[in-house]
Amino acid sequence: MEPTPGQWSPVPKMGEKIVDNEKQLISVELWFPDSSKNCKGFNPIVYPDLKLKYKIQTEPINEGASILVTVKMDEPLPSQWDGKIGFNLELFPGYFFGKYYLADGKPGAFPRDPILKDSSVDSPLVKCTEFVLEPGTANRIAIKSLTKDIELYDGRITHNNGWFILRTIIDSSNPEEAVKWVITPHIDPSDSENMYKPVIKVSQVGYHPAQKKQVIIETAKDHELNGKLQLQRIEKESVIIIEDNINPEYWGRFLRYNYYTWDFTNIRNEGLYRFVYFDKDKNISSNIFLIDNEIFSEYIWQPTVEYFLPIQMCHMRVNENYRVWHGRCHMDDAVMAPVNHNHFDGYVQSESTLTRFESGSRVPGLNKGGWHDAGDFDLRIESQSETVYKLSLAYELFRPQIDVTTIDQKSQTVEIHIPDGKNDILQQIEHGLLSIVGAYESMGRLYRGIICRDLRQYVLLGDPVNMTDNIPGEDDRWVFTENNYRHELGTAQALAAAYRVMKNFNPVLADKCLKISAELFERDTSGITTEKLNTAAELYLSTQNENYKKILFENREKLVENIFAHTLVIGRITYKFGDDFKIEVENAVKKLYNNVTKLQRETPFGVPYKPYIWGAGWGIQAFGVSQLFLHLYFPDAFESDYLLNSLNFILGVHPGKNNASFVSGIGVNSLTTAYGFNRADWSYIPGGIGSGTALIRPDLPELKIWPYLWQQTEYVLGGGTVDYILLSLGADKILNNK
Template identity: 35%
Template sequence: MKTTLMYRGSRATGLFLLLLATTTAFCQKVKLNDSEYFEIPGLNVLVFSSQYNGMFFDEKTAGIELIHHGVRTSTGGAVRLQHTPEQWDLVPKMTSRKVDKATNSIEVGLRYQEVDFDSRVVVSAKGNGFEINVYLDKPLPAKVVGKAGFNLEFVPSAYFEKSYLADGKPGTFPLYPASNTKTEPLSEKIQQFGIHNTFEERGKPEFIVPAPLTSGKTMVLAPDDAEHMVRIQSETELMLFDGRNLAQNGWFIVRSLLPAGKTGKVLTWYLEPNVIPNWKRAPVLEFSQVGYNPGQEKVAVIELDQADQALKTASLIQVMADGKQIEKLKGPVTNWGKFLRYNYAKFDFSSVKEPGIYFIQYGDQKTNIFPISADVYEKTWHPTLDVWFPVQMDHMTVNEAYRVWHGAPFKDDALQAPLNQQHFDGYSMGDKTDTKYKPLERIPGLGVGGWFDAGDFDIQTGSHNTTILNFVDAWEKLKLNRDETRIDQGRQYVDIHRPDGKPDLLQQIEHGTLNLVAQVKNIGHPVRGIIVPNLHQYHHLGDANTETDNLPYNPNLKPYESDGKSSGTLDDRWAFTTRSAFLDYNTAAALAAASRALNGFNDTLSTQALTYAKKLWDENDGKPNTDTSRFALFRRNTEMAAALQLYITTKDDRYAKKFTDAIWPALDRNVGQVLTAALQAYPFMNKAYQTKLKDYVVKFKASNDELTKQNPYGVPAGTRGGWGSNQQVISWAITNYHANRHFPDIISPEYVFRGLNYLFGCHPYHNLSFVSAVGTRSKKITYGSNRADFSYIAGGVVPGIMVLKPDFPENREDWPFLWGENEVIIDICSAYIMLAGAANELVKK
């Protein structure tokens, strides 16, 4: 009884303090800053700082957005045409954006070309919050009456287990979607991207329409949580929806419909996010979760609120075998400066070399533990090769102990993609197939080998090529002969943690090469990729084996009808076969490299790989560059890469000449982009080549040192765009590894370690390792095939920090569905294996 009373008293006190915070929150008024967003401590309001993406549509990174107490909790503030828009629903194009500091407002023009509908949204500071007004110069088109409305989306993970009030009526945000829905005729649905449909009708032309959780004129979100509380008021009804009824990546949405037959100002919202007075973001102590080699540099980065100042000192504490904690170093904290929106400082503890378990103390904050040890990098690549890559293996059943990751999928591969097709995920076909096959004709022999490219289940040939090249480099340079996986191609069976007497890396090279050889053998050239035909398949979550029925398509059968050997369901993956010189050369490079690695392991496949590499080279060599695809600019580099790999494999001087003729102009254009290739060629070239290359390595070192002025991490951490920069960091660190091998007097191993430190936790926003299950604390929520379970696949490497314009770095650990931050892909992971293995080799030296 006493405990209960104390709890009630504590809760009452908390509610009183919350109300006090609410009434005094906006001591400062929201104002536009020089970066053109509204700002006060604890709240930023971005108004179309980022636009919707025309390729992937709604990426949850555009429109009106709230950064609330340091976390982006809201996005997608815009006029939309559905209660709960899915990713592939139509998005408005921003036609204008006017920032007016005099009136403290931002106005954006929005247009839906597909339905000839324009609107204007004006956001302005008002009172203790801000006002959103929607204007129409023309009445709503008839097609969008009852559909067009203003939406503002809130990320579910920030509001789980919290409450809401609608005109005082209480409710709780659901952990799992369970609100009411209804179906309407498909004729009532506004068309999604192209001719595609995210909903599988199964013979009933209808679609799902969710009902609101609640409605009212005043909506208060999370009144029980000072950091997330938002009050919204309008004279028009506000409705609260759960977008997860239609898609697992949906958000909670507050929405008001726009009225029919009216012009001018047609909707007004008043938003008042609660702001904790004098709020400051807590410092983030950034360091390697894997730990450090005794001899390497050891520098932690401290990320600070722009209103915060660094403490003068920090300490390194050693945890002893008896549990005692001893201060091994108390050292100065040095200011670095501002990067993006935060201030940064550094704590250097390089002088501590004694192996052991440590943590960093900064004021009252303590990090988790990490080791200092000579073997910290030894096992860092194991989960990626042991677990992540086996799970990605296409056309195989993959088992791990008591768990089956997926059955053997896509036995029905593949059909020739139809002509003049603008597909999703960047795929398209022109007015010819560039093959002997007719549209939707079966292409034999493709149901073998390959990896799922990413969190979805397509085969992207370019990514395969990069992956094979990375694997061959790791095999030849590092001899990573680990064996922890049974891979049985004959039985299409993979068993994780079960050695089979064969190096796993060679078996992965074999698996990728099987699919490339099948493409060239059966089609005549490599294809852009192989992907499902329907959008309702593409967003498939779960076992890849169920994305199709695994039965070859038979046009003589009705949809969903089967004779046991074939099916009338047009769900077989399509091969997008438009030929590209860029892809031909890229594939030739991968096949030529694979042929070396497979020599003596699978001699038949090795011979086939080299044969087809030469074929692709011969069919393109000497031809003018008529490629007009988006890959045209990359042709020069892939031709050069093919020449190098063919020369290393065959020792034919005609390939060497092609390479040397191309490499020097390429280095002059961009030394960082092609230096890895130049360094890979180093052992096979003459002394004059090796001597000439030194000047470019010196130039590269100068660019390395310039990075320490650009950001506190000293790596090429990108600051713009919809995809994290880990791939760029890994590639840069690998280049430094190759440079150190041949020019150790110029390039220090520290550049390599610096790249890994960034991956392992010394990066913005938080200090988790970007490699799941590697390091003391690592990513446990990623965008993989199991993302709907808010989980991860061990060894997966995420893209990392995505910078939302103009200055907000983000990598969420509570929401897996942001692919630019959390999607794990094969080329990043294969490069990571190479880098982690290289770092371990450097330590041994």
């Protein structure tokens, strides 16, 4: 409905895709509006008063050399919509920057930066009957319209995250052939230059001498690995061949590729290494990697604590030497959200505020603490509490010593690279608690979230200090409330754990945490749920209160039957309930280990990989952390190999030709163009963790270099951040017997 639609523009509802093999037709029915999104649901969209139904059909023509695309309308457009609706094909900009096209034979180039051609943002850059992408190359694609003209738009004129768009206006006078395109790609099966090259996969960081190590080679499905593989050691002035004529074992087919593996666990000498595959006349090298005893000790998790968490801190000014990452933001937080309101980012306020505060009234105590959620700047209770919880577990289990940052809560200022004599992890836990506890004391309950009120604020790129004026008024953010036992008990669980690490650091705040945790636990009426038992476990560990122990003991069968849901607590309470319970749990852990190994053997990477929308990195991290806790407390029943695979996956051993580490700044190659609040600068935040390689259905793994693909490179709080810290600290402890 627009030449350059954005994130909240009306999108069609897609029906069933029909494949007719006999006629070689593929068709799908679509329609406007989508009733599930029209002014309701998560991310509601406002549709115009128009009902539209149509079909898109493709079929091979010219003996299979071309594809005919036809748009068939059920009925003509209403007259007021004539000339306003078109068929769009979006082109990924990062691939076409600086490359040429031909528009009816006239050359042009795709600009790296958007340029407004004239005074109208709706004017196309060119119009033509035939548009040819990358003429004169093996990647040439010709698109010819048999109906109205093809128009080229630069979607970045109106949306920073826009793409290049080819558009043809619907011919309403001929509904059966409203749009007809012929797409002709250049195909040359003999062109070896454009065939998929083997990809050698090793960690972008490296390995500990004692850990299981495996190189993985990914090839096209019709490519047999018959070349020569070498393992080389890199010395000062020479390269030493450690293993020659390696014959990797065929693992099998996964996604659209063949995979081969070779185990090099026996290589234990510290140093720099690389693999080289000699394929005919061409050499394909892996990244250089390190084998070192301190591989998980130094400059691995530290940037996440030194950079990412401080830079994400809300209600603070964050300085790094001459640089100001962002100003002292959102000091005018916050105003109670309107009742019966469905916010465009998924927040819903019910018919009541659930507090003594009416809609539009100021809620005190909310202008301190908390971390921004990726590039959106909102504070979600679940991400705040999970960050607090897992940082507390990391400190309690591993006692990491790090003091490289000054965090001054009185002046609300952060100074990166300037120690202040206090442990940075404890200070980060304190910062998250200030937001959670401050809101609870003010409202008598948790917030659902704190977020800006309109879209112009929401799409802000750059310094969040510019979102509001820091003075109470019309631009202040809204605070939402909810009844949600999972969020409430999850927060209670976090507060109970935080009490133990805070009691010597900030005893007043620690006591408040324990009090609120107990209140949330007693207030809950959801029954004996997974969340209830996990919270009871943390409260028992913090208080030794027999009531919590009784709840756990009386429900020990539930703990054992659903043990994977309780992995973060089960090991720490097992030895407090006697030998019989210990035996039950250990047997359950052994059974779970067998199931986990079967699941992880489904891929050559030793991890489950089934992404839906986002890349799978965060889920794989969480999966690894669950295994970490089981290994730490049941080492004889649960080995460490598979949890280390999770870390390898994050650090570059994952599907696709882009082997980047998902942790910005960590490894030889990493996500240095990522979806943080500074994404418009094509930049990154050190130590931020993206979700990583997404899966384009049905089988194409994709990790593009592009700052606006939140599905692949968005940073998040909670487990997406702290699970990586836990895995790194855990690997260091296990492999160095600390």
